Amino acid sequence: MKLGIIGATGAVGKVFLDLLPKSKLNVSELRLTASERSIGKKIKYNNTDYIIQENSEDFYVGLDYVFSSASAEVSKKAAEKSKKHNAIMIDDSSEFRMNEDVPLVVPEINSESLKSHNGVVAIPNCTTTPLAMILDAVRSEYNLKRVIVDTYQAVSGTGNLAIKELLDQTKHYLDNGTISDKKNVYSHNIGLNLIPHVESPLDNLYTKEEMKMLYETRKILSDPELKISATCVRVPVIRCHSESINIEFDKPPNINQISKILNQYNGITVLDDIKNDLYPTPLFGEGKHDIFIGRLRNDISNENAINLWVVSDNLIKGAALNAIQILEVFEKIG
Numbered sequence: 001m002k003l004g005i006i007g008a009t010g011a012v013g014k015v016f017l018d019l020l021p022k023s024k025l026n027v028s029e030l031r032l033t034a035s036e037r038s039i040g041k042k043i044k045y046n047n048t049d050y051i052i053q054e055n056s057e058d059f060y061v062g063l064d065y066v067f068s069s070a071s072a073e074v075s076k077k078a079a080e081k082s083k084k085h086n087a088i089m090i091d092d093s094s095e096f097r098m099n100e101d102v103p104l105v106v107p108e109i110n111s112e113s114l115k116s117h118n119g120v121v122a123i124p125n126c127t128t129t130p131l132a133m134i135l136d137a138v139r140s141e142y143n144l145k146r147v148i149v150d151t152y153q154a155v156s157g158t159g160n161l162a163i164k165e166l167l168d169q170t171k172h173y174l175d176n177g178t179i180s181d182k183k184n185v186y187s188h189n190i191g192l193n194l195i196p197h198v199e200s201p202l203d204n205l206y207t208k209e210e211m212k213m214l215y216e217t218r219k220i221l222s223d224p225e226l227k228i229s230a231t232c233v234r235v236p237v238i239r240c241h242s243e244s245i246n247i248e249f250d251k252p253p254n255i256n257q258i259s260k261i262l263n264q265y266n267g268i269t270v271l272d273d274i275k276n277d278l279y280p281t282p283l284f285g286e287g288k289h290d291i292f293i294g295r296l297r298n299d300i301s302n303e304n305a306i307n308l309w310v311v312s313d314n315l316i317k318g319a320a321l322n323a324i325q326i327l328e329v330f331e332k333i334g
């Protein structure tokens with residue numbers, strides 16, 4: 001496979017390069033690109049130095065696949081060049097996710113949709129992926145009626161600059177005992193704080209991120225009527241998104257059966273024993289491929305509903321691993 005990576009220096013790009021040699025992919029040629037400021041920089045991959053190339057037309061010539069993980073704007077231009085040179089682009093940005101001719105894929109759920117595409121395949125937002133996997137698991141036994149989800153999203157979801165902002169603001173407090181008024185990425189301090197606002201607000205007063213969770217989940221599950229209400233919150237955590245999810249069914253659920261169904265699902269591990277302090281935390285989930293579920297319980301306010309807590313590494317299953325798994329499916333189906 002001849003593979004190009006756009007955004008190789010980014011938070012997701014670096015994790016992708018870390019996971020690639022451990023995957024089933026046989027990469028015969030690797031090309032890396034990033035923004036103009038990184039051209040010429042060296043990146044070590046598999047003990048070899050790779051030079052960051054310019055994101056120009058030449059980059060795409062002869063590639064089989066492109067993984068684009070920079071921004072929606074960059075992906076839009078990359079898709080044109082990628083199609084022109086007959087490469088398939090796996091896109092990490094939000095640019096194409098809702099396009100009808102673009103499969104939006106979580107391989108555990110809908111890898112068959114990869115059979116038909118028009119040169120671009122999208123991966124979901126990093127908060128959507130774990131939610132969709134959980135709903136896909138439980139719908140095998142219970143009809144979904146309504147979902148309420150609150151997220152606790154790590155700063156790495158916004159990229160390298162946001163990680164630096166959290167660390168700088170925290171260090172400022174430790175060094176000076178005061179809150180820093182320096183912020184470039186978020187509209188409020190993220191150090192020693194949280195921000196109930198992820199991405200821009202829309203006319204209905206939900207944010208873009210919250211509506212992505214609804215629309216993307218419906219598309220992945222092929223369930224256009226599914227009811228989801230999300231509140232997305234940025235928290236001072238470096239890596240791993242957490243979500244508190246309430247799922248209502250059309251009949252009372254058996255919580256032990258649900259725990260079993262979830263634990264048997266590919267890519268999900270249940271770690272649930274609160275009396276012995278057992279539940280997943282972001283620090284526990286960091287670097288791991290699975291998504292982890294704890295705090296599973298019946299909802300005391302609704303006999304047809306359950307509550308659960310999930311932790312997922314946003315850079316791994318939320319981005320790089322999902323893309324690698326899609327490439328592995330392509331290699332298998334040819």
Ligand SMILES: NC(=O)c1ccc[n+]([C@@H]2O[C@H](COP(=O)([O-])OP(=O)(O)OC[C@H]3O[C@@H](n4cnc5c(N)ncnc54)[C@H](OP(=O)(O)O)[C@@H]3O)[C@@H](O)[C@H]2O)c1
Pocket residue numbers: 006007008009010011012013033034035036037038055069070071072074092093094124125126156157158159160161314315318319
């Ligand atoms: N972070 C997550 O958890 C996550 C999860 C799912 C999806 N995503 C999506 O993945 C994408 C990347 O996110 P990230 O968190 O990795 O961001 P990031 O850390 O800010 O990295 C952005 C990357 O894009 C590169 N870039 C900027 N302009 C470019 C251009 N014109 N041509 C080629 N490369 C360019 C940057 O290069 P320089 O280093 O040279 O600036 C850097 O490598 C975004 O679309 C994001 O929405 C992120």
